[in-house]
Every structure is written in structure tokens, then in C-alpha cells.
Amino acid sequence: MLEQEIAVEQGDVTAMYARLDVLREKARGDLGRVQVEETTGTDQARSERESFTKLYSGRFAQLSSVERGLCFGRIDETSGERFHIGRIGLFDDEYNPLLIDWRTPVAQVFYRATAAEPLGVKRRRHIRLHGRTVVGVDDDLLDAAALGENERGTLIGEAALLSSLGASRTGRMNEIVATIQSEQDEIIRSGLPGVLVVQGGPGTGKTVVALHRAAYLLYTYREQLGRTGVLVVGPNTTFLRYIDQVLPSLGENDVVLATVSELYSGVTATAPESAEAARIKGELAMADVIARAIAGFRIVPTKAIRFKMNADELVLRPDAIRKAQRGALAAQPLHNRARPIFVRRIIKTLANQIVDRIGKQYVGDADVEDLEQELFQDDQVLEILDRLWPELTPELLVSVLFSSDERLAAAAPYLTSAERSAVLRPLSAAWTPSDAALLDEAAELLGETAEVVVGRKREASEAAAAAEANREYASGVVDIELTAERIEIMPWEIEQFRDLIAQRTQQLANPSAGGDRSYDRTSVFGHVIVDEAQELSAMDWRMLMRRAPRRSMTLVGDIAQTGSASGVRSWAELLDHYAPRRWRTAELTVNYRTPSEIMTVATAILSAIDPTLRPPTSVRDTGTRPFLDAVPAGCLVDALKAAITSEQRAIDEGRIAVIVPATRYDEFADALPDVAHTHDPSVLDGAVALLDIPQSKGLEFDSVIIADPQGILTNSDRGLSDLYVAVTRATKRLTILGELPEVLTQVRRTPRP
């Protein structure tokens, strides 16, 4: 029976691949043609060719990305209709659907239908492919009554989900379109507006669901998000590398991936810092500290400033300076933007003194202007103005603030001297992750410098004129090409193609302008997805919210896994402030990663964190119990080496992580030179990776070996949460070696399986 059903599916699948080949060949042919085509050599002809190239190569890349697992399901409706679900929509020459894209509304029943609520579906079939060959089909019977006698005989049952979960890990996250579960599907297809918080324990699929949601939103709201873009924020670069294949494998390439510290563009903010420094700098009070630090640069001297210019003695009294400052700030609150107003006022005060001395009746308007110009160019005057109100960059402000105890004490009077010592550092110290949000805050409060404003205005007017000309040109090109039937594009692609030509023409005229979606500090996005959202500090949220002015966001996280002392304690507290009445929560409750045997250890740790918390339910058992061994400190490295060797044997092709306390990372890195280390960007490509807790967030491995659990506990105030994170990284096997803390000795020591 199974063979027969497989043969039936093979017929359909072969037809789908044949269609895919036709489309791909066509895209390849189109691409090749435009690449070799002679152009007249003008800029516009080149731009036209580049636009065609981008259109066809984008289409070719999309058609190639769906090769693996093109079709993965079939729905048999009670009405008698039957259709296949896959990674892309395909039609035959008569526009009959061969395959339905998983993101379309009709495909939703594939993920949502249950026996209790069949939604008009009698059978859901999972189809497994190896290359282009159907190797298995698994059926879920949803409405037995609707299934005819002979159809009942064709039912094939085997759990598609479990077979996918048991597979060895590769160091890269995979897409899960074939096995999305109902509670996950509801989250993926939730509407675009507002903030959706997805809370769920470890391994419940928060990350993978968030990425599929990005693909769904880009597909469903293509026009809107095509313009404004999607930003995915993850905890560190190792994690971003772990997930960076998921969206391209779903055919989506137009997404910006970044860590929080990359959100302030232009600096690399990765230097290490103490947990205490990160806590202090992550608190909301820092917004006021930055504001006060800026104000601290605007000086009102206690005594009048006197100086000579030509024969005149000029005087600037504290009152006049204070008045000029207040007036400027009332007109324009941003420091750098208000400075020119302040400068004009001071120059006027000085010019008036000279005019008074000469006698008003002898000085005309043009003379006053000349006089002001002269003052404005005088070195003494410029030096005084810079002293009273210097122009500042965010980088200068933040580095000066954290290198001067005096400035810091004045700007942050609530900090104790011990707290100030925790954040003080040399002027030229490297940027740390918590600096990014402070630099961003400073940039907001300072505003651009005069030079940048002038440059930007000039660029904007030039760009507007060029864009208009390009749009007209692009419309002409598309009309001519369509009339001459030289291009074949779908009606809905015309606008996109026109924009592409306009954009490319612009780039030829101005090659420094960004190509694909680029990012800078002022970028805003139509939708923002934040993973491990519980780790972000209050200051990080302020920065992030500036990138999501529409407040269309998906935040995924687990408060029990919070490692950072400045992380989120309550979603309500955070979101009632930023998105009042525009946020909703969804919960994921099933753990797809960690088998029940390992969750026994995780559960003991979770109840030590908070006895009221319940772990997610594991979807599978492995029969392999975790191995906990109280190894004395002096033997730990040897025990680790032995464990690595035996785990490699046990898991064969999969991946192993050795997780150690952050403070002992270098020590273990020296002791285990053959293991991939986190300073290496390809750390996850090796068979064994050495990680600390922050680096292991969001990742998973077939086998996890935790060294020195007691060290992990004492390393931070959130040591229990850190241990919980480490334990729940395992998909099959867990080994814990070293001094065992109380919370683990309670879990019965088990003999090695």
C-alpha cells in the first residue's frame, strides 16, 4: 500500500519539478541573454541591463532555493478537492495550480486542522522527499467519517514531526515549513500591526517561528514591507550565523539581520565589560544622564568674559550668555541644531556693543552685517563660542563622559562612587555592547552638526531631482520593452521593475548610494523581529523602538532564561509604555528540542528559579538519561577530554557543545585547543564548539557537555537561569562534569548509559 501511495505522489512531484525546471531554465536564459547583450554603452543602457540582471537573477535564486523539499504536503478536503502544499506556488500552462505556496490562506488548514476541529479536511498527508524522489508519506486522519472505504485503505501513518526532530544537527538552523504545528501557525499568520510577544520555554520553536513569520509577512504584505523592510535582531553574531540560512531557504533575502550592538551603525561595539557596568549603563536613568552630560558642555561662566577686538573691549556677561542659551534651546532643543541660534545671539550682542560705541546713527544695516561677519570669523570669538557651546558628536560625548569622574558625577548624581568606578574607563577605550544605545541616545539629543545638515540638504535636493528624472526614464523603458515584447514580466512585477531601473540608474550616477537594503542609524523598518528579547536593557529598547516607529514587531523570549541583570522582567511594564493597547501575547508550550529525560534536570533548575514556573512539555523521549559526575577540579580537563571523545562516538555525525563559565572561557580554550572557539566566526561548523552562556543562547547541539556548573551558578546573579539555558541546548544527550551544586545533586546521579 505504501509503495502504491508513494508512486501516486511521485507522479505529481515529478510534474512539479518539471515545471520548476522550465521556469528556472527560462530565468537562466533571460539572465544569460541580458548579460551578453550588447548595450549602446550609455549610462542608461547599462542601468537598464543591470535592472534586468537583478530581476532575473532574483527570480533564478528564488527558484533555486526551493529545490530541496519543494513539496511537503497534501490536503484532501471533505468536498473532494485535493491540493499539494510546498515552498512556492506553481501553475501549469493552463494556470491550474500544481503546488500551493505554504504562506497562502488556503494552505493554512494544513497547519491548523486537528481531529477535534478538522476545518473541512479529511486527510493531511506529509510527503518526504530525498532529492526529487518521494521516500515517505505520513497521513493524519482528521475526519474518518468523511473518508470513503477505499480511501481508508490508503492511509499511511508515521509521525513526520518526530522524524524531523530526531535528525542530527548541522550547526545551522533549518526551516520547518513541512512540520509547522498548529499553535505555531497561529503565531506565524498573526496580522502585521502592533507588537506580538511570543513567550515560551526553551526549544518551543520561538526562533524558528519568528523567522517563518518574517517570511509569511514579507509574502502577504509584500508591497508594504518591500518598501519598508524587515529587521531581525539577535543576541550575537554566532546566533545570526546560525539562523542566516533560514530566510534565504524560504526564498526571502531582503531582510536585515543585526545584533543590538550593531544598531548604532559606524562603531564596532563588541569589547567585553563587567555585568555591573552593563547593568548601570542599561538602566533607563541613563537617558537623563546623557541629556545632563550634554547640558554640562554648555557653560555659563561665573565672571564676565572680556576681550579686545581691534580697539574695542568687548564683554560677555553671564546673564547675556544664559539668556542666549535659553533662547536658543527654546527655539530648538537639539544641542548641535540649537548652537547656530546661540552663536547668532552672541554675535549680535557683541555687534551691538561695537555699534553703541560708534553711535547708531553712523551705522547702516549693511555695516552691521559686515561687522557680524567679521566677528563670526574672528579666532578669539570662535574660541569663546566653542568653549561656551561646543559642537559634539555622540562618540565624543560618550567617551568623555565615561572617562571623567567629575563629569559622570555631575550627570549621574544617583550613582555611588563604586558604581562610577565600575563604568569609568580610559578616553580611547573600545566600545562595548551597552554603549550602542547610549551613542544612539546621544545622537538623538545632539542632532546633526551644522556641516552634516548642510551636506544632507544639498544631497536631498539633488537626489529628489535625480529621482524624478529617473522615474520618468524608467517608465519609458518599461513601456518600450513591454511594447516590443522584449521582456516578459507579470503585471504585479511592473512597478517593482520600474523602481529597480530607477534605482539602478541612480546608482550609476552616484555609485556610493546603497545597493540592496542598506542600514544606517536613521533606518526605520516596517516590521522588527527581536529574538532573545528578554536580554535587552531599557536603553536598548529605547534605541530599538526608534527603528520601529509603526510598532509593528514580533518579540520572542523567555523571561526564565534572562541572563542580563538589566533584562526584561515584565512584558507589560515594557510595552504599556511603548505600545499601549497595541500589544498582544501568544504562548508556545511544547518543547521540540529537549527530550523529557534532559528536561528532568531543567525542571529542577526551573523550580529553583521560581517554583511557580512550569517547563514546556517535551514532545519526545530518547531513552538516554543525562550523566552527572562530581569531578574534582584537578581532574576536570581530563574528564572533559574523555567525555568529548566518547560523545563523538555516541552521536556520530552530529554536533557537540562544551559550555563553560564565561570567566573560565580562556582557561578551557587553552586546555582544549582542538575544539572550535567563539572568536572564530565558523565556530558552529566544527564538530565540537566551546561556548560560554551568552554565546550559547538560542543554539542547539546533539550533545551538550557542561563543565563546572558551580562556576556557572556563581558567575552571575542570574546563575540559575544561565544553567537552565545551558542544560536546554541539548537535543539528545547531556553530560555535566565538575563540582555539582545543590540543585543538581537533587537530580539522581545516573550511571553512564
Ligand SMILES: Nc1ncnc2c1ncn2[C@@H]1O[C@H](COP(=O)(O)OP(=O)(O)OP(=O)(O)O)[C@@H](O)[C@H]1O
Ligand atoms: N514544528 C516544528 N517542526 C520541526 N522542528 C521544529 C518545529 N518547531 C520547532 N522545531 C525545532 O525545535 C528546535 C528549537 O526551536 P527554536 O530554536 O526555535 O526554539 P526556541 O524557543 O527559540 O528556543 P530557545 O528559547 O531555547 O532558544 C529547533 O531545532 C527547531 O527547528
